[in-house]
Structure formats: structure tokens, C-alpha cells
Amino acid sequence: MTGNLKGNDSVFGKSKIEFVLNAGKEDLAGCVLVSGFYGIGKVGFIAVNHMVQNLQAALIGYIVSDFLPPFLSVKANRLVLPFEIYRYENVVFINTYFEPYKLEHRSFAEAIVSWAKEKELVTTILIGGLDSRLRTDEKVLAKAVYTSAYKALYPKRNIPRF
Numbered sequence: 001m002t003g004n005l006k007g008n009d010s011v012f013g014k015s016k017i018e019f020v021l022n023a024g025k026e027d028l029a030g031c032v033l034v035s036g037f038y039g040i041g042k043v044g045f046i047a048v049n050h051m052v053q054n055l056q057a058a059l060i061g062y063i064v065s066d067f068l069p070p071f072l073s074v075k076a077n078r079l080v081l082p083f084e085i086y087r088y089e090n091v092v093f094i095n096t097y098f099e100p101y102k103l104e105h106r107s108f109a110e111a112i113v114s115w116a117k118e119k120e121l122v123t124t125i126l127i128g129g130l131d132s133r134l135r136t137d138e139k140v141l142a143k144a145v146y147t148s149a150y151k152a153l154y155p156k157r158n159i160p161r162f
Contacts, residue, residue, distance in 0.1 A: 015104050017111035021061035028092055029120035035094035036127035043129030052093050057086035069098040
């Protein structure tokens with residue numbers, strides 16, 4: 001049954017991911033995108049949530065999907081959705097309070113890439129945790145996977161490459 005599926009299709013049909021931005025907040029050209037997902041140790045979520053809260057980033061939108069997780073919360077007298085978009089100066093944050101459903105992981109990632117290109121975001125920083133079994137040196141607290149374009153822009157940054 002699943003042998004004929006293509007692209008964002010799942011056994012439940014095509015998954016639609018939609019980015020909804022508040023009016024007047026749509027000019028994101030030149031901004032940096034920062035996001036992180038639950039993953040191992042919830043590192044991505046904790047880091048992004050910490051930045052959003054401490055910078056007092058403004059809520060500018062949210063993401064909805066066909067398989068939106070059944071998660072709602074109330075914070076500071078407002079409804080919190082599973083995937084929210086914030087902005088602080090030239091940094092745009094996608095704060096994922098809940099992990100997208102597994103059947104939607106690929107389409108969710110593809111939608112973020114397409115949206116970032118459409119909005120002309122210039123850099124993407126994705127934060128996540130690694131399994132401790134991948135540690136090769138106890139002194140190294142962070143590693144990065146980055147492109148040659150990033151390395152060319154910041155040649156003096158000494159971040160161990162994964």
C-alpha cells in the first residue's frame with residue numbers, strides 16, 4: 001500500500017503545512033532563522049525557548065498542519081499552539097513546543113526549508129542534542145555541522161565539526 005507514495009504523501013494522504021504570520025510582520029528578508037526540536041534531551045526546544053523568553057521575542061505567527069499535535073496550553077493569558085514563530089530584531093525563531101508527528105517529519109522539514117527560501121532568510125541555525133555515545137572528547141561541549149559558505153564567512157570560529 002505504501003509503495004506508490006511520493007513527496008509529502010503518507011498513508012493518510014498529502015500533508016499540508018501552513019505558515020501563518022500576523023499582518024505587517026511578513027518582511028523577513030535578511031533575517032536569521034533559529035530553531036530546534038525535542039530530540040535527544042530536548043536540547044533544541046530548551047535552547048530556543050530560553051532565547052525566545054529571555055529576549056522577549058515577539059510572537060509573529062504560527063504553523064499549522066493536517067496532523068497538528070493535540071497540544072494546547074495557556075501562557076500569559078493567551079493560547080499557546082504547538083509550533084509558534086517569534087521575532088527579535090533580525091532573528092526569527094520557530095519554537096516547537098511539541099514534536100511533529102512522525103509521519104509528518106519529512107514534510108515539516110521540507111516546509112520549513114521552502115518557507116525560509118520564500119521569505120529570503122539568509123542563515124539557518126538548527127539546535128539539537130547528540131547521543132552521548134557519539135562523544136569522542138570529554139572537553140568538547142558542542143559540535144557543529146556547517147556549510148562551506150558558513151566557514152568562509154566565519155573562518156576564525158573554532159567550532160569542532162561533527
